[in-house]
Amino acid sequence: LVGRQMPHFIVRKSRRILQDRVSEQRGGSCIIKRYCEKRFVPKYLATIGIDYGVTKVQVRDREIKVNIFDMAGHPFFYEVRNEFYKDTQGVILVYDVGQKESFDALDAWLAEMKQELGPHGNMENIVFVVCANKIDCSKHRSVDESEGRLWAESRGFLYFETSAQTGEGINEMFQTFYSAIIDLCDNGGKRPPSSMGVGFTKEQADAIRRIRNSKDSWDMLGVKPGATRDEVNKAYRKLAVLLHPDKCVAPGSEDAFKAVVNARTALLKNIK
Numbered sequence: 001l002v003g004r005q006m007p008h009f010i011v012r013k014s015r016r017i018l019q020d021r022v023s024e025q026r027g028g029s030c031i032i033k034r035y036c037e038k039r040f041v042p043k044y045l046a047t048i049g050i051d052y053g054v055t056k057v058q059v060r061d062r063e064i065k066v067n068i069f070d071m072a073g074h075p076f077f078y079e080v081r082n083e084f085y086k087d088t089q090g091v092i093l094v095y096d097v098g099q100k101e102s103f104d105a106l107d108a109w110l111a112e113m114k115q116e117l118g119p120h121g122n123m124e125n126i127v128f129v130v131c132a133n134k135i136d137c138s139k140h141r142s143v144d145e146s147e148g149r150l151w152a153e154s155r156g157f158l159y160f161e162t163s164a165q166t167g168e169g170i171n172e173m174f175q176t177f178y179s180a181i182i183d184l185c186d187n188g189g190k191r192p193p194s195s196m197g198v199g200f201t202k203e204q205a206d207a208i209r210r211i212r213n214s215k216d217s218w219d220m221l222g223v224k225p226g227a228t229r230d231e232v233n234k235a236y237r238k239l240a241v242l243l244h245p246d247k248c249v250a251p252g253s254e255d256a257f258k259a260v261v262n263a264r265t266a267l268l269k270n271i272k
């Protein structure tokens, strides 16, 4: 079951097979190692199934015992990790800022957790933190900070930029994470109001995401190709009101607003 309990030759063979799945090597285990052992191992040692560890930490005036379950990212281990979602108080979701697929996979991780918790499971009572990891490799970055932050904060999750290699952001992330879990427990299992309001709406977050992923100017404004001037202007006005930098504080709103202005200008040039 747990990597360390398996015969060595099976672990070695499994690791060899998993080595090529770069998009799943987000650095989850390295983040834990950096925090607990203050070191970094560049060689990839895939987690086999699940690894478990216990540590004691000081948070504010309390000493708390933390049980860490480090899950393997590979789909192959689904049957092993699905047993470990219940009774979770906090989740660290990790993606590699140089691997867009690992960022896109965050939704599937949430879905997997939701499914395993079942209809009575309540994700609202769990603290989530998103780690945008490997920020030391800035040259290869394919998911920028505003995109990651938007995904996290629009769901009421914490967001941190981290590097398990240099240690950047790791301690701050864990301390904030533990603090939030303690606040949640002290609050009877409900998120305190301060961490719920992020200052922007889901509609704004969805619009920014849609604009980023749009394939052309028509798509960006949400109108059909060949739409009339009036239709373009109407769609433009709606988005401009929603995303105007004076009104919208969501990460990436300024760029989205500029993109919408440019899309409208480009479209109107070609519409008689």
Ligand SMILES: Nc1nc2c(ncn2[C@@H]2O[C@H](COP(=O)(O)OP(=O)(O)OP(=O)(O)O)[C@@H](O)[C@H]2O)c(=O)[nH]1
Residues within 6 Å of the ligand: 018, 024, 025, 026, 027, 028, 029, 030, 031, 041, 042, 043, 044, 045, 046, 047, 048, 071, 072, 073, 074, 094, 133, 134, 135, 136, 137, 162, 163, 164, 165, 166
């Ligand atoms: N440059 C850089 N490399 C990192 C960082 N974190 C992890 N790595 C490398 O990324 C690879 C994967 O790291 P792991 O921590 O094993 O990834 P994982 O998410 O636990 O992977 P699975 O156990 O297969 O789910 C390893 O080769 C690490 O050395 C980082 O912050 N910067």
Ligand SMILES: [Mg+2]
Residues within 6 Å of the ligand: 028, 029, 030, 045, 046, 047, 070, 071, 072, 073
């Ligand atoms: Mg791992």
